Amino acid sequence: MDVQGIDQLAQRLASLVPPGLAQARQDLQANFKDVLAQGLRRLDLVTREEFDVQSQVLARTRDRLEQLEKRLADLEISAAHRGQ
Structure with missing residues (x-):
């Protein structure tokens, strides 16, 4: 919450x-x-920009994990075929 938001809430x-x-x-x-300002500081909130950056990092990590899971499944299938 920015300073303007705190001001508006205090006025209300x-x-x-x-x-x-x-x-x-x-x-x-x-x-x-x-x-209000002290209470918000104690909540240890992140900015929208920080949240968006972490969301992007999470999305890239999720994509990479899916790629690695597929690769592992393919390797397991290959290994099973070689073992027969």
Whole structure:
């Protein structure tokens, strides 16, 4: 979640404070923003870019594994035919 997203969420939370508490609303919005940012940092999240890169690595690894499984199956068939 980016800074803009945190700001928007903090503003939405602060908007729930009754209008008569204008100063409290501003203080709460700042506190909401800090708490949200700290909470997200503790979650050890990855960026979308990092996720996409790892997804590509996984897809390449899966393709390579499938190739190797096929090659192994072919070798097993060859070995079985030679053994007969």
